[in-house]
Amino acid sequence: MAVRGAEPGVIWARPERAGRGPKPAFTRADIAAEAVRIADAEGLDAVSMRHVAAGLGCGTMSLYNYVPRKEDLYELMVDAVSAEHELWEPTGDWRADMMRVAGQTRELMRRHPWLPRLMSPVYGFSPHALRYLEHCLACLDPMDASYGTKFELIAMLNGVVTTYVRNEIDSAERVRNLPWSEEREQAVRLAYLGGQVASGVYPRLAEAFTQDAGPIDMEAVFRRVLERVLGGFASS
Amino acid sequence: MAVRGAEPGVIWARPERAGRGPKPAFTRADIAAEAVRIADAEGLDAVSMRHVAAGLGCGTMSLYNYVPRKEDLYELMVDAVSAEHELWEPTGDWRADMMRVAGQTRELMRRHPWLPRLMSPVYGFSPHALRYLEHCLACLDPMDASYGTKFELIAMLNGVVTTYVRNEIDSAERVRNLPWSEEREQAVRLAYLGGQVASGVYPRLAEAFTQDAGPIDMEAVFRRVLERVLGGFASS
DNA sequence: AGCGCACTACGTACGGTGTACGTAACTAAT
DNA sequence: ATTAGTTACGTACACCGTACGTAGTGCGCT
Numbered sequence: 001m002a003v004r005g006a007e008p009g010v011i012w013a014r015p016e017r018a019g020r021g022p023k024p025a026f027t028r029a030d031i032a033a034e035a036v037r038i039a040d041a042e043g044l045d046a047v048s049m050r051h052v053a054a055g056l057g058c059g060t061m062s063l064y065n066y067v068p069r070k071e072d073l074y075e076l077m078v079d080a081v082s083a084e085h086e087l088w089e090p091t092g093d094w095r096a097d098m099m100r101v102a103g104q105t106r107e108l109m110r111r112h113p114w115l116p117r118l119m120s121p122v123y124g125f126s127p128h129a130l131r132y133l134e135h136c137l138a139c140l141d142p143m144d145a146s147y148g149t150k151f152e153l154i155a156m157l158n159g160v161v162t163t164y165v166r167n168e169i170d171s172a173e174r175v176r177n178l179p180w181s182e183e184r185e186q187a188v189r190l191a192y193l194g195g196q197v198a199s200g201v202y203p204r205l206a207e208a209f210t211q212d213a214g215p216i217d218m219e220a221v222f223r224r225v226l227e228r229v230l231g232g233f234a235s236s
Numbered sequence: 237m238a239v240r241g242a243e244p245g246v247i248w249a250r251p252e253r254a255g256r257g258p259k260p261a262f263t264r265a266d267i268a269a270e271a272v273r274i275a276d277a278e279g280l281d282a283v284s285m286r287h288v289a290a291g292l293g294c295g296t297m298s299l300y301n302y303v304p305r306k307e308d309l310y311e312l313m314v315d316a317v318s319a320e321h322e323l324w325e326p327t328g329d330w331r332a333d334m335m336r337v338a339g340q341t342r343e344l345m346r347r348h349p350w351l352p353r354l355m356s357p358v359y360g361f362s363p364h365a366l367r368y369l370e371h372c373l374a375c376l377d378p379m380d381a382s383y384g385t386k387f388e389l390i391a392m393l394n395g396v397v398t399t400y401v402r403n404e405i406d407s408a409e410r411v412r413n414l415p416w417s418e419e420r421e422q423a424v425r426l427a428y429l430g431g432q433v434a435s436g437v438y439p440r441l442a443e444a445f446t447q448d449a450g451p452i453d454m455e456a457v458f459r460r461v462l463e464r465v466l467g468g469f470a471s472s
Numbered sequence: 473a474g475c476g477c478a479c480t481a482c483g484t485a486c487g488g489t490g491t492a493c494g495t496a497a498c499t500a501a502t
Numbered sequence: 503a504t505t506a507g508t509t510a511c512g513t514a515c516a517c518c519g520t521a522c523g524t525a526g527t528g529c530g531c532t
Binding site: 254255256258259260261289294295296297298301353 | 477478479480482483484490
């Protein structure tokens with residue numbers, strides 16, 4: 001009888017293929033690809049064990065031979081798309097390089113809108129994540145700082161990008177999924193907000209809302225915020 | 237017959253009490269408090285409509301009179317604990333004040349470890365969130381910047397704190413929940429990581445791991461990172 | 473005063489989820 | 503050839519969110 005999930009931790013630690021029984025019908029890559037396909041097409045919530053198994057053309061429980069828990073399936077997915085990170089020869093300008101890294105991460109998340117929800121530093125040690133980390137460190141070679149500081153910078157940058165893109169995506173998705181129209185939703189929200197602000201309890205918010213009427217250039221905000229973060233690290 | 241969820245958006249827009257029928261048995265605050273109690277005691281996953289209803293001593297479906305969708309229950313929870321934010325008279329030193337805000341947010345999230353998972357800027361307009369925002373703006377009065385920049389700063393700070401605390405909590409929770417021992421888990425992870433790093437494909441990672449042997453002072457890291465972010469905004 | 477209606481309350485039911493467990497087929501090592 | 507470890511997968515369980523129907527309640531209007 002199989003060990004059935006008694007093994008600890010990291011899925012990457014166990015060999016993909018055990019020597020003994022009949023040869024597996026799928027690779028981890030197959031499974032990850034199918035899960036990613038589903039998530040891209042129908043959203044993360046559509047990624048269920050049954051659904052993925054059906055997509056692969058096998059029984060639901062067969063999946064558990066490859067993936068001990070659903071969490072591990074998520075980990076496979078994150079690793080799979082992390083492979084899309086394009087790596088390049090560092091230019092020597094670490095700030096520019098890190099900006100480029102951030103931009104790529106952002107593009108990655110836009111291609112796979114479910115990524116931010118799964119991004120957690122706990123998943124930080126998959127093979128492709130290691131490649132990515134090494135690449136970041138290479139870009140940071142010219143930076144005069146300890147590895148500790150560099151890790152802080154990388155974690156920070158990832159965190160900021162994740163948070164930022166998550167906002168973008170979540171609001172967009174929420175608007176798309178709601179049954180009533182976007183205008184109706186926005187009208188209700190604005191009416192409520194206006195009412196609250198008009199109460200006089202929030203004078204600064206009130207002032208800000210009369211002031212900031214124009215639409216905001218998200219692209220510019222993104223770049224500016226990142227520049228600031230990098231600036232914070234450069235000065236030290 | 238009741239309207240049954242055909243109303244759009246924000247739960248805060250609809251009045252807590254309608255004039256017509258029998259008076260509701262609970263307030264939103266009651267419901268939020270119960271949900272928070274459960275989440276604190278048994279984790280966010282234990283917060284189900286059935287569970288909350290049982291805790292309140294009413295039928296499951298009765299909850300839907302107060303809370304159109306589960307997402308709104310989450311929104312109530314976030315607002316409820318946001319009330320714990322202590323507000324003070326700004327000191328005039330906006331960097332110090334914002335550091336204090338961040339520290340409080342962190343404490344809040346440690347008291348309610350499920351908070352980071354629910355924190356999303358989409359929930360940014362609950363009554364207590366507005367209070368919090370106004371307070372931040374008050375702290376930022378001495379800062380020479382547009383409201384746009386100030387909002388960017390606040391969002392950024394929240395994002396960083398959330399990301400940071402989420403790491404702390406998620407890793408802790410993961411370790412606590414796993415059936416095998418922490419040492420075994422860490423041993424497996426380290427063995428795997430060591431093997432990967434020893435392959436020679438990640439020279440910088442290898443160097444970093446031989447170097448950074450000591451335990452890291454999370455408190456110091458937290459403060460340092462925040463200082464950097466604030467520094468990035470101060471210089472502009 | 474009394475009618476009607478908007479509201480509360482709540483049981484039932486449906487379609488979904490993750491996954492524990494039992495069983496049968498298969499193959500590599502002994 | 504035997505056997506032990508693996509793969510495959512169907513069944514079953516305990517949960518989830520919530521659509522819907524129905525009964526009771528009391529405010530607002532006529």
